[in-house]
Amino acid sequence: MQQSITPQHEHEHHESMKVFGFWIFLMTDCILFACLFATFAVLRTHTDSPFTGNELFEIPGFTAETFILLTSSFTSGLATLAMNKGKVKPLIGWLAVTVLLGAAFIGLEINEFMKMVSEGATISTNAFLSSFYTLVSTHGLHVSVGIVWMIAIMIQLKKHGIQSVTKRKVQVMSLYWHFLDVVWIFLFTVVYLMGVM
Amino acid sequence: MKDFFVTGDPLIYGADAAIVVTVVAIVFVLTYFKKWRWLWREWITTVDHKKIGIMYIICSLLMLFRGGVDAILMRLQLAMPDTKFLESQHYNEIFTTHGTIMILFMAMPFMFALFNWVIPLQIGARDVAFPYLNALSFWLFFFGALLFNISFVIGGSPDAGWLAYPPLSELSHSPGVGENFYIWGIQISGIGSLASGINFLVTILKMRAPGMKLMKMPLFSWSVLASCITIIFTFPVLTVTLALLFVDRFFGAHIFTMDGGGNPMMYVNLIWMWGHPEVYIVVLPAFGIYSEVVSTFSKKKIFGYTSMVFSMMIISVLSYFTWVHHFFTMGAGADVNAFFAITTMAIGIPTGVKVFNWLFTMFRGRIRMTQPMLWTLAFVPCFLVGGATGVMLAVAPADYQYHNSYFLIAHFHQTLIGGVVFGYLAGLYYWWPKIFGFKLNDRLGKWAFWLWNIGFYVCFMPQYALGFMGMTRRVYTYGWDMGWAPYNLVSTVGAFLMGIGFVVQGWQIIYSIKRGERDLTGDPWNGRTLEWSIPSPPPVYNFAKIPEASEQDAWWEMKKKGIKPTATSYEAIHMPKNSGIPFLMSVCWFIAGFGLTFHWIWIGLAGLAGVGICLLARSFQYKTEYYIPAKEVSRIEAMYRRGA
Amino acid sequence: MKKLAMAKTSLLLLLSACLLAGCDKRFILLHPKGPVAQKEYDLIVLSAILCAIVVIPVLALLVFIVIRYRDKPGNKATYRPEWNESKWLEVFWWGIPIVIIGVLGFYTAKTTFALVKPPVTNVKPVTIQVTSLDWKWLFQYPDQKIATVNYAEIPAGVPVQFVLTSDAPMNSFWVPQLGGQEYTMPGMAMRLWLQADKPGTYYGSGANFTGKGFAHMKFKVVAKPQSEFLAWTKQVKKTAPALTKEGYEKLARQGLAEKTAFSSYPAGLFEEIVDKNGGKYMSHEMKHGHGHMHQHDEN
Amino acid sequence: MESEKHHGSLKAYVTGFIASIVLTIIPLLLVVNHTFKKGTLTVAILGMAICQLFVQLFFFMHLKDEKKPRYNAMALVLGIIFVFTIVAGSIWIMSFNEQVH
Ligand code: HEA
Numbered sequence A: 001m002q003q004s005i006t007p008q009h010e011h012e013h014h015e016s017m018k019v020f021g022f023w024i025f026l027m028t029d030c031i032l033f034a035c036l037f038a039t040f041a042v043l044r045t046h047t048d049s050p051f052t053g054n055e056l057f058e059i060p061g062f063t064a065e066t067f068i069l070l071t072s073s074f075t076s077g078l079a080t081l082a083m084n085k086g087k088v089k090p091l092i093g094w095l096a097v098t099v100l101l102g103a104a105f106i107g108l109e110i111n112e113f114m115k116m117v118s119e120g121a122t123i124s125t126n127a128f129l130s131s132f133y134t135l136v137s138t139h140g141l142h143v144s145v146g147i148v149w150m151i152a153i154m155i156q157l158k159k160h161g162i163q164s165v166t167k168r169k170v171q172v173m174s175l176y177w178h179f180l181d182v183v184w185i186f187l188f189t190v191v192y193l194m195g196v197m
Numbered sequence B: 001m002k003d004f005f006v007t008g009d010p011l012i013y014g015a016d017a018a019i020v021v022t023v024v025a026i027v028f029v030l031t032y033f034k035k036w037r038w039l040w041r042e043w044i045t046t047v048d049h050k051k052i053g054i055m056y057i058i059c060s061l062l063m064l065f066r067g068g069v070d071a072i073l074m075r076l077q078l079a080m081p082d083t084k085f086l087e088s089q090h091y092n093e094i095f096t097t098h099g100t101i102m103i104l105f106m107a108m109p110f111m112f113a114l115f116n117w118v119i120p121l122q123i124g125a126r127d128v129a130f131p132y133l134n135a136l137s138f139w140l141f142f143f144g145a146l147l148f149n150i151s152f153v154i155g156g157s158p159d160a161g162w163l164a165y166p167p168l169s170e171l172s173h174s175p176g177v178g179e180n181f182y183i184w185g186i187q188i189s190g191i192g193s194l195a196s197g198i199n200f201l202v203t204i205l206k207m208r209a210p211g212m213k214l215m216k217m218p219l220f221s222w223s224v225l226a227s228c229i230t231i232i233f234t235f236p237v238l239t240v241t242l243a244l245l246f247v248d249r250f251f252g253a254h255i256f257t258m259d260g261g262g263n264p265m266m267y268v269n270l271i272w273m274w275g276h277p278e279v280y281i282v283v284l285p286a287f288g289i290y291s292e293v294v295s296t297f298s299k300k301k302i303f304g305y306t307s308m309v310f311s312m313m314i315i316s317v318l319s320y321f322t323w324v325h326h327f328f329t330m331g332a333g334a335d336v337n338a339f340f341a342i343t344t345m346a347i348g349i350p351t352g353v354k355v356f357n358w359l360f361t362m363f364r365g366r367i368r369m370t371q372p373m374l375w376t377l378a379f380v381p382c383f384l385v386g387g388a389t390g391v392m393l394a395v396a397p398a399d400y401q402y403h404n405s406y407f408l409i410a411h412f413h414q415t416l417i418g419g420v421v422f423g424y425l426a427g428l429y430y431w432w433p434k435i436f437g438f439k440l441n442d443r444l445g446k447w448a449f450w451l452w453n454i455g456f457y458v459c460f461m462p463q464y465a466l467g468f469m470g471m472t473r474r475v476y477t478y479g480w481d482m483g484w485a486p487y488n489l490v491s492t493v494g495a496f497l498m499g500i501g502f503v504v505q506g507w508q509i510i511y512s513i514k515r516g517e518r519d520l521t522g523d524p525w526n527g528r529t530l531e532w533s534i535p536s537p538p539p540v541y542n543f544a545k546i547p548e549a550s551e552q553d554a555w556w557e558m559k560k561k562g563i564k565p566t567a568t569s570y571e572a573i574h575m576p577k578n579s580g581i582p583f584l585m586s587v588c589w590f591i592a593g594f595g596l597t598f599h600w601i602w603i604g605l606a607g608l609a610g611v612g613i614c615l616l617a618r619s620f621q622y623k624t625e626y627y628i629p630a631k632e633v634s635r636i637e638a639m640y641r642r643g644a
Numbered sequence C: 001m002k003k004l005a006m007a008k009t010s011l012l013l014l015l016s017a018c019l020l021a022g023c024d025k026r027f028i029l030l031h032p033k034g035p036v037a038q039k040e041y042d043l044i045v046l047s048a049i050l051c052a053i054v055v056i057p058v059l060a061l062l063v064f065i066v067i068r069y070r071d072k073p074g075n076k077a078t079y080r081p082e083w084n085e086s087k088w089l090e091v092f093w094w095g096i097p098i099v100i101i102g103v104l105g106f107y108t109a110k111t112t113f114a115l116v117k118p119p120v121t122n123v124k125p126v127t128i129q130v131t132s133l134d135w136k137w138l139f140q141y142p143d144q145k146i147a148t149v150n151y152a153e154i155p156a157g158v159p160v161q162f163v164l165t166s167d168a169p170m171n172s173f174w175v176p177q178l179g180g181q182e183y184t185m186p187g188m189a190m191r192l193w194l195q196a197d198k199p200g201t202y203y204g205s206g207a208n209f210t211g212k213g214f215a216h217m218k219f220k221v222v223a224k225p226q227s228e229f230l231a232w233t234k235q236v237k238k239t240a241p242a243l244t245k246e247g248y249e250k251l252a253r254q255g256l257a258e259k260t261a262f263s264s265y266p267a268g269l270f271e272e273i274v275d276k277n278g279g280k281y282m283s284h285e286m287k288h289g290h291g292h293m294h295q296h297d298e299n
Numbered sequence D: 001m002e003s004e005k006h007h008g009s010l011k012a013y014v015t016g017f018i019a020s021i022v023l024t025i026i027p028l029l030l031v032v033n034h035t036f037k038k039g040t041l042t043v044a045i046l047g048m049a050i051c052q053l054f055v056q057l058f059f060f061m062h063l064k065d066e067k068k069p070r071y072n073a074m075a076l077v078l079g080i081i082f083v084f085t086i087v088a089g090s091i092w093i094m095s096f097n098e099q100v101h
């Protein structure tokens, strides 16, 4: 880790340091979600019919969300592969696919929320729903931020091509995206599957 | 308007007037001396860790003053319980702001100031890993603190205790904006603290001078590493806890409310998952400072280096497993209480090891009674007793008797003042000459030292007694029949002594700026670590040439071997450019926080949009660095050498 | 030298505080008046002694070292700047705290589990349901069906099971001479065992901050011989007014209250309070309204 | 993290993707068909989620390609310990709520 300090080395050292810093940030995000999960776990029984997970969650809906997000994780991986081969066009292309899948996911989620609200299940109905909405929408917010960020990176790739800075940005971005996928898997399991069990 | 400005209390009108006068004076001075540009270019946009450190120190000392005035007001009321010097409401606001400010806006920035001053210099680096992020951290802290502090004159201060337990802090019982200020003030500065934690962790792990293995690293750097690890894994908990409280208050959710199935105890559980480690976050760097100071002023290598490192890492990780000791009396179960009682006591073991190692560093050394050393020596007995009463509190069944009594208040002031404040002051006196190039006056320093110390015991020893007499915390008045009054009176006298000590310190700084002993060597204490190998104050780039540091106490070894840090030829140096975005982004956060506090949704959203724009703007910046040419470096170096 | 003086003063202060504490009756924590408080007191003493065993020698050592190794001309004490490790010394001071914490931890765990049970088992306990309100205390006697505000009477020598809840922010129910406190939490019904050995009047207070009127949430616990206690309940039954539903609602509103007694209260009031503040989400059975509550077995 | 060849191959990504799809479908089917009793089922689907976590970590996030010293892995291990502490600890401490009745 103690690189000798020549300028070009220094530059790469800097970029790799940023990736490491981002990894640490992801750890803090893990803790953040852990707290939300803990809160949800404590409050998930604090509800009455008809506002139980069993009655509210729709299996086709959340299954579709899951597969979309899984696929987008895969396509963001393909984007990195393209980048490592030095191909800008496919890189941007795969990122675009990822963005679209992310947007579809968000669309479905908003749709799900609107349906639930129309059935009277709002964030202020009871503790179970409060913790449900905070947990799920925190994840959704992360995905939305990711979408905006990814678009920004696509523009930068157009402008600057693949170089050490843009490369690092794509790397960091795809870590983030995989991470959100992992979080969703636990949401899928703990919130939805265990909710309809 | 009547709801907006706090009205009806002469103390507050006084404060209003003081604030207006100060602001006008500052604006006038800046304009008169044409300093606005200078302020913007040299300070507001700076990414230099040394300057950021100075700004942290200034804010932190101001906050120590504010928190101290709060303390003095509380003590005055408690000395005369029959008078209505402070009404219940006012008293409640004051202890809430006192606790919050002292821990989050005094101790934390003081700590970050020392991180900034010392870490890059001590590990032989030119700056921190992410200088831009570092500036952002500072400004987030600054505007978070500002938001919290204006609640005092606008809207009303929070009054539900420094940890704001619901349902007391929920809309149902605190309908005002005070708790919103609390949430956003801490939230905004908390994001900054988290970023600093990541920043310094990466700095220490990735930016050490060549040859500096982790197990050769100075102990202060180790302590910062331990503290950062704790920050990284606990501050997100604070973020979530406050966010959930906000969701309750803003969206009418039922997470911690009494109705709708909310569970207020979950808040207590979550906030202490952060709150307990937080006290170790602030005390670990103090431990690091003591290690440096003891070794330097005993002219001896630190004793048991490996044990010191391990004990800090153990404390850092173990601190995550003890949080329930703050609510044993919730009665979560005998198994839960027994488990957490034992993990809590266990922290005494590594801490004890550190105490012994400090003692044996002095043993067979040569002790110089300088100001940093005085504070260090005063720390040992104070923290020993405070730690011991901590262990007594950890005895769960006994805690059923101490909980929320003045016994607890005495315990934590002993650890917070005796451990943290004394430590940071030792660090301040120790590194001051490095940053400013002159020492702080000795005679005034000794006065301040004795006032603080005597004041401390006079103030807090009687509080143990009050605890045994059954006096609970957070009461603004009490009857005469319990016999509490004399002890409270003595305690108040002690608080004033500490206050005078602080005033003397203020004078000491002003006096020393004019007449302090200049330091031209860069190494006024005969130091042992790399920061003493460069001139004081250090040039922007710190090290003209990155040193080799293959030994523990690298600079000491170099001096022994007669190696000079100067070089004959220099290379161009790569530096980060200044940026105004951190400041602007923090202003946007401030606007967002302010808007959401008052439920002015559009202002809140506008602020958040501003934050987003700043983030994007930064993302599109590619030329964020510049070179200092080799010629310039050698010019600066020559200038320093001439000065020396 | 100054250092020495300081350490001496602080020690002296501590010692005198302890000594004072020993003889002065105002130090109510140190004069337990019941078996629970006694057990806790014993632990306080034990932990203080165990801590003192380390703290006092370490303080003495500090004073010795600082005097002996000061950097002054002509100091003949050994100076060994490179001497920085010693296996044995380190083992020694990792070991000492471990042993002490081991001992203390053992007794802590033991007492923690012991205090879950009633202090004596051969006497039929009395149950009192405690509700903390803004800013007063309501005591209900489910066996006698009477209620009081801001004072409670109990029979001496009989274990009392306080069942604690809150219809306001979380408070803490504390009668130091009889034993430690426990939180009163909305939606929960916690059990705290206390017992007074002798008749007397004991100081009680709320210990967890609840806002403006918190400082005034003091109450008295009066312990009386069994017969007098029974007489008192009869007296209340006969002479005091009844607590009605509306009466309770008025009582629960924010504000202070005087000491009062009630000859009766609406049936199921306590359970209703627990239920409406979240209790109903915490247990299925209560929802079905059995009325009884088995609280959990914590001290 | 830094050098090219570490960044996985198409094969790794495809394997990872298929594995994650399978690990999603199985728990879904288990739940829909009420295959086990509630306790067993919970353990089974949580187990599957944890497997999926490792799939993502190794196939997508290239955790094991890190050079020494493996700070990323250390941070992750510590993170997982704390995540577990937060969730399990909270449930343990708060479960007294269930005993209140
Ligand atoms: C690092 C943290 C820190 C520090 C340094 C301090 C410092 C002090 N604290 Fe604080 N304290 C807390 C953290 C801290 N405290 C916390 C967390 C709480 C709990 C809050 C809660 O319950 O929510 C608390 C609560 C607390 C209480 C209990 C209040 C209650 O429960 O009712 C008391 C009472 O004596 C007290 C006293 C003091 C005193 C006398 C000092 C002294 O050291 C202060 C010294 C004084 C100065 C440095 C100021 C100098 C200024 C002047 C001389 C100007 C004089 C001006 C005028 C008189 C107008 N503190």
Ligand code: HEA
Binding pocket: B279, B280, B282, B283, B325, B326, B327, B344, B345, B347, B348, B349, B351, B352, B353, B355, B383, B384, B385, B386, B387, B388, B389, B390, B391, B392, B393, B394, B395, B399, B402, B403, B404, B408, B411, B412, B415, B416, B419, B420, C050, C051, C054, C055, C058, C096, C097, C098, C100, C101
């Ligand atoms: C920097 C701050 C700091 C530090 C370092 C500590 C250190 C410790 N604290 Fe303290 N604590 C606080 C700040 C701090 N605390 C605050 C702010 C609160 C209250 C917050 C609030 O409610 O508002 C609090 C509250 C608090 C409680 C809750 C009490 C209650 O609410 O009822 C407990 C209970 O266990 C506790 C225990 C301990 C222990 C065991 C240590 C240990 O780490 C101490 C270890 C040190 C030693 C033991 C001394 C040296 C050791 C030796 C010489 C070895 C041999 C010694 C023995 C074997 C005894 N603390």
Ligand code: CUA
Binding pocket: C283, C285, C286, C290, C292, C293, C294, D100, D101
């Ligand atoms: Cu409630 Cu049985």
Ligand SMILES: [Cu+2]
Binding pocket: B275, B276, B277, B279, B323, B325, B326
């Ligand atoms: Cu603690």
